[in-house]
Amino acid sequence: MTIWEAIIQGIVQGLTEFLPVSSSGHLAITQHVLGLDLEGGNLFFNVMLHIGTLVAVVAFYHKLIWRLIKAFLSMIGDIFTGKFKWKTLSDDKRMVIMVIIGLLPLVLLFVPVPGTGMKLKDFVESFNTPKYFIVVGICLLLTSLLLFIGNRCSRSDVPMRHAKNGEAGRTGLNVVDALVIGVTQCFATLPGLSRSGSTLAAGQMRGLNKQTALDYTFILGTPAIVAAALLEGKEALEGGTEAITANLLPIIVGMVVAAVVGYLSIALFKWLLKTDKMIVFILYTAIIGIAVVVISVIEMNTGVNLFSGAPI
16 A cells, blocks of 8 residues: 555545545445455554544544543442432533443444344445445435435424524433434444434434534544444454554554544534535435446446456
């Protein structure tokens, strides 16, 4: 892998991890076009790109994350001293509980899929290959549809959906909100189905204020990114370290680029959502999705990658 390939993938990861366009889908597209495989050093490279974007979200939300850590520790103390009361929870402590509840559905990823001999996580990842490139396109189209529905819900004029300040949606989460968004996050492991986009849309469909839904999406995604990095990192290291050592400099460069671009993309996403410009992402994911489906159909008929010439 060259430095320029690492920079390109770092930019793609940084932009798409937080923008609702699917980082896994765009990395699959980039690697498909560049003719890169997903094994060895490149798998570890993907892990380090995720760590780069993790640094970005922690840097952007460092004040809120620090408040939630303190709220969590305080809540643990309340439980052991018998002072814990649901009705008197502060907003930060309630958010901590909602994050924990939202993470519970991730257990579903380790449930065996009947007749496959694989866990749900492994079954989903089996579609992230050139052979199933069309899945990326279909999932991007699904992302576009979810964003459209979520955007329509957030712009609804139904009186019950308006907060006191006149902005559509609730500013607080409940248990059902957290579970729905958490389950949606599990499905977002499919390549091309945006995690931030689908969970944001789920929150909006539940009647949440769009900024509340977005902030919860990013905070909820932090532990998920850590877990994914640990699992994929273990798999990459088990495959040997020779490819990793040979690509150490590109890996570091890609991680730094992903962190910087990721930070900027969070700021951009929040601004676009606040100014009701989600149509940009709705159209973009639809166009890219259609393009990938068309390319996939052509490749399935020819049996070769249109860009690299490699057999599918």
